[in-house]
Amino acid sequence: MLDIKLVREQTQAVKTGLGNRNFNTAVIDEVLKLDEKYREQRTRLEQKQQALNAASKAVGMWMGKLKKDPAAPVPKEIADALGKTPKGPDEAKEELRLFGDQISNIDRMIGELGKEIEARLQMVPNLPSAQTPVGKDETGNVVRKTWGEAPKFAFKPKPHWELGKHYGLELETGGRISGSGFPFLRGPLARLERALINLYIDFHTRENGYTECWTPFMVRRETLVNSGQLPKFEEEMYQLGKGDELYLIPTAEVPLTSVHADSVLDKEQLPIRYCAFTPCFRREAGAAGKDTRGILRVHQFSKVEMMVTTTPDKSAEEHETLTRCAEKLLELLELPYRRLELCTGDIGFGAARCYDLEVYAVGVEKWLEVSSCSNFTDYQARRAKIRFKDADKQNKLCHTLNGSGLALPRVMIGILENNQDAEGRVRLPKALHAYYGKEFL
């Protein structure tokens, strides 16, 4: 969520940033209008509350005095609050009750205003960082680096859905059990799935200083609001019915971001680096028919996620480090990749800056997104109330970052397609030999 103060004080800069995202800034004007009204009413309310509080206290003392002295005068606070002098405590109470009702009404109205402001602000994406290239859609993304080269074959390389048949990729079985987009793996590929997960987690915990976590796979609504998936992306979520108002997580980012929600961290604890393996559940609404062949885009997939909580002055640096962690994994897996910096028109909802890592797969002849590393600055932290105590003893919002390290299916596609030979055999990269137990699938 954006800081309402920032919206108020730097309206033009906010609008420019959001405009670069193709976001309709009319909402900003609505928010400002509501905010002005909200503050005006709030001041009015507080004056009345102050008068009522003083009068209520005075009632108690007055009643005490009346017991000893039936002629005790009406306290000034009561007369001030009511604008007149009641005859006795009963009349005072009755009048104060009416006064209280009046206050409740204003309070309710302000509550409504507050909700309207919040609802609108929650639909506003993060401001892109000054470093994020300006562009209107994915064509504006910038390739920042490339690593490795796509293998050249004397034969026509097969796509993974053909190769996979021999190694236990059973799309029909998954379809029968759950529907399309739920792949079933048997034998070699099931084992490869597990080997990859272990390699990833071991790498991050041993080499990169991440703490391994195991998280719930179903979460409350507010957990999804914290990290920014809701209320905006309701149609992307799988939700449980029957009185269980739980959602299946679309990424481990969701539970990990909420680990420190609503708390104030010591500056010395930061940065906090977590990684976790989870299955990810996504409806992929609106993506039907688009690159869905084989396991290019599925409703359930495995992913290891990295998540960092840090101070604002360190987040840019952490973003580079985090991205490198994912890249090093790809290098370990000997997969040719490129780093794309997403432009303002293509960057994710809560991100200020984002790198996508793409692997080139020779069978499908495409660059496949296997990781997305984002700096959310204080956007998630404001929603989730993740703060730290700064040197000046002020509580300040943390910065959060996360990145895939890595998503499984497309890495599996890369391994299958790029390491095939004319006989359809697949030789695994060295790093996997110990994890898989063999050199070949």
Add this chain to the structure above:
RNA sequence: GGAGGAGUGGCAGAGUGGUCGAUUGCGGCGGUUUUGAAAACCGCUGUGGGCUUCGGCUCACCGGGGGUUCGAAUCCCUCCUCCUCCGCCA
């Protein structure tokens, strides 16, 4: 699933209708003392919002939400979480 108990400031732990935003202890910060340190003593020490002549003023917050009352941490309803016991079951 059934029956109980509990959720208060960084932590521990009082408070059961009226100057309570909250006694006290620990921790933290500042000071006195000391060659230095410790100890002792004194003072300060929650969060968020609104207004501000930038000196402050003010409102809300005692797990979340709602209610009763002139007035609620305190009474009522409801939800959440944790603990204990019973039952059932990987």
